[in-house]
Amino acid sequence: MSMHPQFPLTVLVTGGAGFIGSNFIHYWHKKYPDDRIRNLDALTYAGTLENLRDIESDTSYSFLHGSITDKEFVAKAMEGVDYVVHFAAESHVDRSILNPQIFLDTNIIGTQVLLDAAVTQQVKRFHHISTDEVFGTLELGHPGKFTENTPYNPRSPYAASKAGSDHLVRAYGETYGLPYSITNCSNNYGPNQFPEKLIALAITNALEGRKVPVYGDGMQVRDWLFVLDHCSAIESILLSDQLNTTFLVGGETEETTNLEVIKYVLKSMDLPESNIEYISDRPGHDRKYSVDWSHINKTLGWKPSVTLQEGLTKTIEWYRANEAWWRPLKEQNKAYFTAQYQDRK
Numbered sequence: 001m002s003m004h005p006q007f008p009l010t011v012l013v014t015g016g017a018g019f020i021g022s023n024f025i026h027y028w029h030k031k032y033p034d035d036r037i038r039n040l041d042a043l044t045y046a047g048t049l050e051n052l053r054d055i056e057s058d059t060s061y062s063f064l065h066g067s068i069t070d071k072e073f074v075a076k077a078m079e080g081v082d083y084v085v086h087f088a089a090e091s092h093v094d095r096s097i098l099n100p101q102i103f104l105d106t107n108i109i110g111t112q113v114l115l116d117a118a119v120t121q122q123v124k125r126f127h128h129i130s131t132d133e134v135f136g137t138l139e140l141g142h143p144g145k146f147t148e149n150t151p152y153n154p155r156s157p158y159a160a161s162k163a164g165s166d167h168l169v170r171a172y173g174e175t176y177g178l179p180y181s182i183t184n185c186s187n188n189y190g191p192n193q194f195p196e197k198l199i200a201l202a203i204t205n206a207l208e209g210r211k212v213p214v215y216g217d218g219m220q221v222r223d224w225l226f227v228l229d230h231c232s233a234i235e236s237i238l239l240s241d242q243l244n245t246t247f248l249v250g251g252e253t254e255e256t257t258n259l260e261v262i263k264y265v266l267k268s269m270d271l272p273e274s275n276i277e278y279i280s281d282r283p284g285h286d287r288k289y290s291v292d293w294s295h296i297n298k299t300l301g302w303k304p305s306v307t308l309q310e311g312l313t314k315t316i317e318w319y320r321a322n323e324a325w326w327r328p329l330k331e332q333n334k335a336y337f338t339a340q341y342q343d344r345k
């Protein structure tokens, strides 16, 4: 089941300058150095080429600067592509509440533009990265988990736009025969995550000597997936013959609240819980996500390699060692951080 299909592949990675995409490029490049990787990214606030400095001069890697919404640019980028691994998206729920329009443009229209080009070029596989947030929320105290059969019920503009993109991918599979696969994964964390997301924000705030914000009562339950485990899940799907299907991907996380995650981060950094600052909650904040990843486990043998504690320890180490990466990002986005957290106390 786990064989690299044919050497060398040309792999178009969209959003490869972002958090998960850049981790995936490094992961794939290391394991399959003969494959040609094209990284297509618009370099929004969330994308930085700093994530790829170490491989930028490799002949098997190239960077294409542009938007997935640009038809001509995408058609050209798609020429000769075997696999598409589609990460590019507006990805932050808070920002989707402030400005939904760009989420629809990028996540829905951008995906449709890519799909059209993929059909024209007859790519061998279109792998679409989505989120468990398309399923809505579970009730706290409810033992259930999301599965591949859970009905869609998105509750934020971000989740609705991702749901729309999932439907389009499946529709292109049915209508035009595009070979696709989809992963709906839980919250990722790990190296190179933009410091607006919970864990990266907590660690970097702690390193800066700032308070760590927690929305509402902090009792929201999340499933946490270490980013390299996400990469290995995508790999196992790409190497398999599983087509036109969906897999849920989650972490080795017992029911853990956001507050528990923050407390663990502070404890690991020898900081007191008094560093926590409660701020007013996000509107429509989903209470619980929990992912049943038994399907990918049974079908492809994939499972996460680290527990949440182990992954957090690695992540804290990375942010400690890479201040030069995250400090400028926080500085450049100061206005957003101030509006989102300082002004909500």
Ligand SMILES: NC(=O)c1ccc[n+]([C@@H]2O[C@H](COP(=O)([O-])OP(=O)(O)OC[C@H]3O[C@@H](n4cnc5c(N)ncnc54)[C@H](O)[C@@H]3O)[C@@H](O)[C@H]2O)c1
Binding pocket: 014, 015, 016, 017, 018, 019, 020, 021, 040, 041, 042, 043, 044, 045, 046, 047, 048, 066, 067, 068, 069, 086, 087, 088, 089, 090, 091, 092, 106, 110, 129, 130, 131, 132, 162, 185, 186, 187, 188, 189, 194
């Ligand atoms: N981070 C998570 O916890 C998580 C969880 C589930 C699913 N996902 C999904 O995984 C994917 C990657 O998430 P991430 O956290 O790495 O996101 P990210 O915000 O870190 O990176 C997104 C990348 O996409 C690029 N991009 C945005 N708009 C673009 C456009 N119009 N054209 C080309 N490039 C564009 C950005 O420049 C950036 O490099 C997304 O599709 C997201 O919905 C993320």
